[in-house]
Amino acid sequence: MRRGLACLVFLFLLFFYSASIYAQQNTVTFNGTIPELNIVTGMNRGVVDLSAYFNSSNSLTYKYKAGSNGIDGLIIEANSNGVTNIEASDLGTRSVIFIADDDIDVVESNEVRIVITRGAGGAVEKISFSPNTDSISLEEGDGQAFAVSGNKSVEWYVDDVKINNTEKTYNFDGDAGLHTVRAVVDGSEKNWNVSVLATSAPPAAQQEAEAEEKSPVCGNDIREAGENCSNCPSDVKCSSNTECINGVCAPVKQQGRLILWLVLLAAVIVFVVMGIILIRKKGVGAGFFERIKALFKGKKKELTGVTGRIEEERIEKIDEVDLNPLVIYFRDNLGKYEKEALINQTLQQGWTREQIDTALSRIEGLGGGNDEAGNDKNPVEKKP
Numbered sequence: 001m002r003r004g005l006a007c008l009v010f011l012f013l014l015f016f017y018s019a020s021i022y023a024q025q026n027t028v029t030f031n032g033t034i035p036e037l038n039i040v041t042g043m044n045r046g047v048v049d050l051s052a053y054f055n056s057s058n059s060l061t062y063k064y065k066a067g068s069n070g071i072d073g074l075i076i077e078a079n080s081n082g083v084t085n086i087e088a089s090d091l092g093t094r095s096v097i098f099i100a101d102d103d104i105d106v107v108e109s110n111e112v113r114i115v116i117t118r119g120a121g122g123a124v125e126k127i128s129f130s131p132n133t134d135s136i137s138l139e140e141g142d143g144q145a146f147a148v149s150g151n152k153s154v155e156w157y158v159d160d161v162k163i164n165n166t167e168k169t170y171n172f173d174g175d176a177g178l179h180t181v182r183a184v185v186d187g188s189e190k191n192w193n194v195s196v197l198a199t200s201a202p203p204a205a206q207q208e209a210e211a212e213e214k215s216p217v218c219g220n221d222i223r224e225a226g227e228n229c230s231n232c233p234s235d236v237k238c239s240s241n242t243e244c245i246n247g248v249c250a251p252v253k254q255q256g257r258l259i260l261w262l263v264l265l266a267a268v269i270v271f272v273v274m275g276i277i278l279i280r281k282k283g284v285g286a287g288f289f290e291r292i293k294a295l296f297k298g299k300k301k302e303l304t305g306v307t308g309r310i311e312e313e314r315i316e317k318i319d320e321v322d323l324n325p326l327v328i329y330f331r332d333n334l335g336k337y338e339k340e341a342l343i344n345q346t347l348q349q350g351w352t353r354e355q356i357d358t359a360l361s362r363i364e365g366l367g368g369g370n371d372e373a374g375n376d377k378n379p380v381e382k383k384p
Contacts, residue, residue: 028056028105034112040119043087051082054100067095067111088116092187129183129190137195143173148183157182326351326359
């Protein structure tokens with residue numbers, strides 16, 4: 001009996017506990033969908049009545065949290081009756097989620113989009129971006145400053161990667177290649193395409209130094225690049241029969257002289273031809289050519305006789321000199337040294353070529369000596 005009564009009491013308590021739990025899960029309900037809210041900058045009162053969307057048998061407290069677009073620049077106030085005021089300081093799009101709480105259950109609304117436009121008396125700062133261009137070209141090592149007007153924080157992206165910088169300015173210094181820089185502020189954004197060119201040129205100072213080293217120096221007697229007979233006649237001198245014209249040595253025109261010589265030559269030929277014709281016609285030249293020919297033959301005989309006498313005198317002078325030492329010198333050394341080396345040695349000692357040839361002919365006539373070279377190529381100096 002006691003066991004049955006205890007079971008009955010347990011089942012009764014379990015029923016009431018389950019009923020209370022079920023009741024707690026349904027104390028607050030959300031009905032419908034809160035539509036998009038359009039407000040202006042400044043204070044917006046009675047924007048939405050939350051009590052029309054949340055129901056509860058208990059008293060409710062209304063709260064909110066940021067949606068996917070955030071609630072930056074918004075001040076939201078919801079009283080106990082659900083009437084909500086929103087104050088906006090910036091233009092753009094925001095989103096919020098409203099919450100109803102009766103200390104037993106908590107229910108959230110849909111994500112409510114809030115569109116903020118410029119109010120009639122609200123002063124909204126216009127956002128501008130610098131530089132005001134879409135494409136920028138830089139050389140490797142150079143930097144570029146990007147800026148956004150206003151006092152709001154800015155999100156900066158480089159090559160679609162968000163960087164840790166929320167300031168109004170950003171100094172870009174990238175490697176060679178193509179890059180993108182993007183600034184986002186209050187729902188507005190600006191994209192720049194940045195091209196960084198690789199450079200291998202030396203610094204300006206080095207280039208100037210190289211230019212100075214390579215510049216030509218006039219007056220050093222060396223023809224260098226950039227010098228000509230006009231700007232540096234001391235280094236670039238024109239040869240004979242040429243003259244400097246606009247920096248180039250050009251041949252001097254000699255057509256006048258050539259024509260003069262041709263005229264003189266033609267006159268001489270004409271004169272000679274006419275003279276010959278005149279002589280033959282009048283017989284003035286009869287026997288003239290024969291006398292000239294005989295005269296030349298006589299001169300030739302005289303020259304031949306003189307040449308013979310000179311040769312005889314030369315031979316007599318050679319015979320007057322005692323050639324025995326020279327003959328002995330060649331006879332003793334021809335088998336030991338080269339013939340040409342011996343001849344050069346005797347020429348250096350003052351013997352003439354004729355005397356040397358005479359001595360050698362005597363040795364060859366006697367059958368003495370040896371023209372073959374010996375083991376020693378350079379004879380020891382020995383005066384004959």
